[in-house]
Amino acid sequence: MDPNSILLSSPSQAFSCLAEPHMEGGKSQISQEVTRDPPFSWSQAPSSSLADLDWFWDEHIQAKRARVETVVQGMCPSPSTLVPGSARTWDSPRYQEKARERKRKQSLPVQQDLPKPGPARDQGNRKGLGALCVREQFHLLQQQLRHLQEHVLQVAEPKDPAQCPGGSEKGKGPLRVRQRNGRGPSPWVLDSDHHQGSSRDLSGVEKHSMSEIEHQSEKPRFLPLGAETLLEILREELTTAVSQAVDSVLQRVLLDPPDHLAQPSRSFRGLVPEGGSEPSSTGGGACKDPPPLATLLRRAQSQAGVPLGKLSLAKPLDSPRYPDSPRMIPKPYQAPPANCPLTVPSHIQENQILSQLLGHASNGYWSNNPPQDSPSQSHSLSESALRPWRAVRLRPSALSQQRRPLPFTSARLEHLPPSVKVEQSGLQAVPGGLPFSSVHIQEGLNPGHLKKAKLMFFFTRYPSSNLLKAYFPDVQFNRCITSQMIKWFSNFREFYYIQMEKSARQAISEGVTNPKMLVVLRDSELFRALNMHYNKGNDFQVPDCFLEIASLTLQEFFRAVSAGKDSDPSWKKPIYKIISKLDSDIPEILKSSGYPQQLFRS
DNA sequence: CATCCTCCTG
DNA sequence: CAGGAGGATG
Numbered sequence: 274m275d276p277n278s279i280l281l282s283s284p285s286q287a288f289s290c291l292a293e294p295h296m297e298g299g300k301s302q303i304s305q306e307v308t309r310d311p312p313f314s315w316s317q318a319p320s321s322s323l324a325d326l327d328w329f330w331d332e333h334i335q336a337k338r339a340r341v342e343t344v345v346q347g348m349c350p351s352p353s354t355l356v357p358g359s360a361r362t363w364d365s366p367r368y369q370e371k372a373r374e375r376k377r378k379q380s381l382p383v384q385q386d387l388p389k390p391g392p393a394r395d396q397g398n399r400k401g402l403g404a405l406c407v408r409e410q411f412h413l414l415q416q417q418l419r420h421l422q423e424h425v426l427q428v429a430e431p432k433d434p435a436q437c438p439g440g441s442e443k444g445k446g447p448l449r450v451r452q453r454n455g456r457g458p459s460p461w462v463l464d465s466d467h468h469q470g471s472s473r474d475l476s477g478v479e480k481h482s483m484s485e486i487e488h489q490s491e492k493p494r495f496l497p498l499g500a501e502t503l504l505e506i507l508r509e510e511l512t513t514a515v516s517q518a519v520d521s522v523l524q525r526v527l528l529d530p531p532d533h534l535a536q537p538s539r540s541f542r543g544l545v546p547e548g549g550s551e552p553s554s555t556g557g558g559a560c561k562d563p564p565p566l567a568t569l570l571r572r573a574q575s576q577a578g579v580p581l582g583k584l585s586l587a588k589p590l591d592s593p594r595y596p597d598s599p600r601m602i603p604k605p606y607q608a609p610p611a612n613c614p615l616t617v618p619s620h621i622q623e624n625q626i627l628s629q630l631l632g633h634a635s636n637g638y639w640s641n642n643p644p645q646d647s648p649s650q651s652h653s654l655s656e657s658a659l660r661p662w663r664a665v666r667l668r669p670s671a672l673s674q675q676r677r678p679l680p681f682t683s684a685r686l687e688h689l690p691p692s693v694k695v696e697q698s699g700l701q702a703v704p705g706g707l708p709f710s711s712v713h714i715q716e717g718l719n720p721g722h723l724k725k726a727k728l729m730f731f732f733t734r735y736p737s738s739n740l741l742k743a744y745f746p747d748v749q750f751n752r753c754i755t756s757q758m759i760k761w762f763s764n765f766r767e768f769y770y771i772q773m774e775k776s777a778r779q780a781i782s783e784g785v786t787n788p789k790m791l792v793v794l795r796d797s798e799l800f801r802a803l804n805m806h807y808n809k810g811n812d813f814q815v816p817d818c819f820l821e822i823a824s825l826t827l828q829e830f831f832r833a834v835s836a837g838k839d840s841d842p843s844w845k846k847p848i849y850k851i852i853s854k855l856d857s858d859i860p861e862i863l864k865s866s867g868y869p870q871q872l873f874r875s
Numbered sequence: 876c877a878t879c880c881t882c883c884t885g
Numbered sequence: 886c887a888g889g890a891g892g893a894t895g
Contacts, residue, residue, distance in 0.1 A: 760888090
């Protein structure tokens, strides 16, 4: 549908048709629109509306509106001051809306089995073929472990036993240091060229199976504080690194035959045997191809970098500050090598993985500097005071600098081709009951899981239960747990959509007419609200693809409301449907079993 | 019948 | 966020 076709010269105009008591006219118009909308045929408008039903729906709608309204008003105290004519938009005349609303005929359980074009759908797992590969991978890992161990030993060597009475500081010291060193590449490697020696703590590592590393908890008592600290760090890092690496390798091997290295997507296309999941056409893409909006996205994408001609609306907003560019500076996670992660030989990747993991949080998602956007935040503060709907902004030229939504740095961590989403339930179930991935399965869900789920929401709004199982290997799934988690996402969605609708309406009340003008930026009100909700503490770098989805959602709401679709009781359904198709792949880091804990130390 | 989704409420 | 209702789907 051509966005321009729904553009209205003024927002008030958009709503005037609702406000005016054109009962008949309005109704037919709506139903027409709906019916001629092929993709959303489910929102068919049964034209049979009884008089009493009208009344019923009037109240119903009123209630609903009131809800949103209160929310909006909380943020937009005096919209009328901005656009005089728009004040009455969806506010005052809401009774008069011909509540042609028929029964809550909302079909479309949206997600359900919309064959998620996404990679993350059910994949068959191929066992057996990978045995050889597994071996190979293990060798590699072991070698790497050996190297690491060498470093460890060097550092671990007791310098002067007498100096260290005992690890009184053990609790805090390591943690502090770890946080400090969190980013850089293996810190200890740098200054560890001395001290040969052995700590019983680590000497046995190699002999035991990897998973046992975790159990080697006794710590060398007589190490100098520095060494002890390093040891502590190392041990933890190694534990997570190894388990993660092993997990990934296993997953890949189990799910993907050896030929996966060269042609990831191909190898999987043939695999998707069951689950009605259609062979993902996305190949390597993160955000799957969104059929409906693909063009829109692409357009936006192609527009990026092209100086927009008339941004008269935006300019006033931005001019007070610095030019847009600073805000657009690529975030840390715009990893350069992310381009060709899949073509890299696996062992290289393996190395990178280990070093990265050991380097801790070198995947750009973790922002150790919470005030990441501090510069812009300070601005937006004052600015938002002036502009209630700061949430939306004209599409800046630099938006979506890296349009390919999935070039996260973490791609380097991603063994699996993006299109390969492990959909099996955890690794515990690995054949042969490998001792690895000694995940401490626990009964219920803890706050860590909730937090993780929220972060996952940045990538997937409609996760399947299988996906959830795959990403929470340390959770013993049962009906209850599954439902609860699904409920979580449902709640997330609710909040998300409410925010979107709110912002869209605000934009409309501000006189915005072109949906393309609406864009969610990191310093926008909307973003802050979302970030606050899903990423309290800011310890995660919100992926750009989420911003794009958010922008899209916003635009869709804008269009719908502008077109008066919101008089249809199920007017949101089409939007839900669209959004449900735009789930992205979730980076591997989020899958690691030990993940929740890692969050809490930051 | 089971599962999931939205909406509403507390 | 959890519960529950009502509806859709397979």
